[in-house]
Amino acid sequence: MKSLLGAFAVVGWLTAATVAADLDEVVARGELIWAADQEGGGPHVFPDPADPRRLTGFEVELAALLAEELGVKPRFQQGQWDRLPLLLGRAADCVINGIELTPERLRDYSCSRPYFAYSLQLLARRDGRVDAFHTLAAPGPEGRWRVGVLTGSAAESVMRSRSDLEVDVIGYDGTIDSLEQVSSGVLDAAVMDDCIFNFYADRFSRLRTVERPFAGGFYTILTARDTPKLSAAIDAAIGRLIADGRLKSLYDRWDLAGRQQMLMLREGAEIPVARRKTLGELVRDTLPLLLKSAGMTVLLSCLAFPLAVGIGLAVAVGRMHGPRWLKPLLTGYVEVLRGTPLMLQLYAIFFLLPKIGLALPAVVAAVIGLALNYSAYESEIYRAGLKAVPLGQFEASLSLGLSKWQALRYVLVPQAVRIVMPPVTSDFIALFKDTSVCSAITVIELTKRYSVLALSTGRIVELAVVTAVLYLCMSWPLALLSRWFERQLERPAAGGTEG
């Protein structure tokens, strides 16, 4: 009986978690689940430096106040910032994380009344060339200015829509990644909400604000479209927090100019609702971008893989036949690269190397990262391949007067390459798919482009189909090519000398 009740409870919880929960269910559950990205950082939501297990930030406190108004407890749900809205109705009741009120969001979600007014601020290095906003209107000495923004933020869409500026807009997944990159000279400037820069200004002493904020808008709390009672309750709660001064004192405590905030919030916003595009318009507007990003996917794989194979082969040969002192070094190389995530390696190359004066363009960093990571796997494959060549082949080579290196070059490696062709080609297809990890270092390949477009247009399904077709168009010929390769190489390699 007890276990039956338990099962009911689990089923009940599952349905609550998978179906959008309106106000009654939130109250019954006793928890308001709010989603945010703690990686997004301060002053919104971030781990308390004094106790990193605890979250803090003005939105953490806002969530607590709202939950209190609804008579429940707040519960935090972590998500990647640009994908937070996808959690609505699945893992979260609402999203509270510096989500800007835009025509697209009004169209796709239920948006609360504004709770915060943000301003977009241009940031550059104190000793850099960008000293006024209009500097960006003409190309710099190295061509177009490189400006970093948070992917999916209002800063990104505002900067991308400014065709009057000579800028390449580069999207980052982390809020302050772009500050790091301006600081180390990889970027010329960054654009973000002024409250974020104010919060981190001490840490980036080489940076300064360029002129006054040039644009702005409001943050809104997102809820799913099918939870009208919850949306209304949140709106009413915000109203009460504004009216009785609790919101103002919260902002004052966070040094966010409470008085000014209240003035702007009372003024409110007149933002139109975006029109839903027809399927034709959608394809017309997104296909060129998707195709371009597919090209990036192909470029990354075709540059990185031959490099990976070359390095991997060299490492395998070095480990098996190199001088004794080299072997532990190469073993370490392989184990470190295999034992750490590709994402981390890309981060190190892209974000840490500039700190020692080696700033690489994102695509170069991506190719190097993929090549190094895969070289570890390729070297293990080649090591197995070299071991699979019978010892007699090596002895026969030596007995003819070939040196060890000549034996490797003319006899062992050519045979090993044939032996390992199947696993190597399947690794190529794996790398092809792994290129999507490179979005972490601002390279926009097909998967990233899809996710950006799907979120900005709200057309998740239609674009998924288009993207899947594009992936198939690329991987199908690849699979055919690799099978053809295998057939070519299998012929001469068939059988051995043992007959």
Add this chain to the structure above:
Amino acid sequence: MITVSSLTKSRAQVRVLDDVSLEGAEGTVTALVGPSGSGKSTLLRCLNGLETFDAGQITIAGHRLAAGPHAPGLLERLRRDVGMVFQQFNLFAHLSAAENVALAPRVVLGLSASDARARGLDLLDRVGLRSFADARPATLSGGQQQRVAIARALAMRPRVMLFDEPTSALDPAMAAEVMEVIVELARAGQTMVVVTHDHGFARRAASRVVELAAGRIAREGLAGA
């Protein structure tokens, strides 16, 4: 041409070769016989430096090998002058018959690709396989493979040829065709050491027969004796 003096080698506390001394004059064929495990292969492999030894010394085709590890340069020079044919042929699986024969002249002696190929074709002709020049090893019979292996070793124009049971992996008909080639070489005056179980061959082609037992020379004498 070949002098082995007091060669001693142990492997895992077992004396595989025990005070072996041996002479092989230019143009002679030495047959090495003896029961399985008596050290025939080990002795042969010491002669071209595929194995090291613990004591004694070897002089072969003008090169001197001492006990302990050998310098790579010395081995490469020695092996140009000392060819070897293996029981399992060990043809390069990814190369055609002609390429197998031409590889070492091209890579080690620096012959042009066309000169090396010409030399390869000549030698394939000599072992009766000219028409199989472009065949892969896997498509050849065992006897044909071993004849290609002999041609491959001859391509370096070695002063000494070493054979390790060249016909043991073959059925009698194929063994005969390979033996034919080796006997022909002996007639042409090639200095050779041949490990064999084939007493017929030993009698027919060898100048001397050396019998090993448990790593020692048990008997030594003129062929047919």
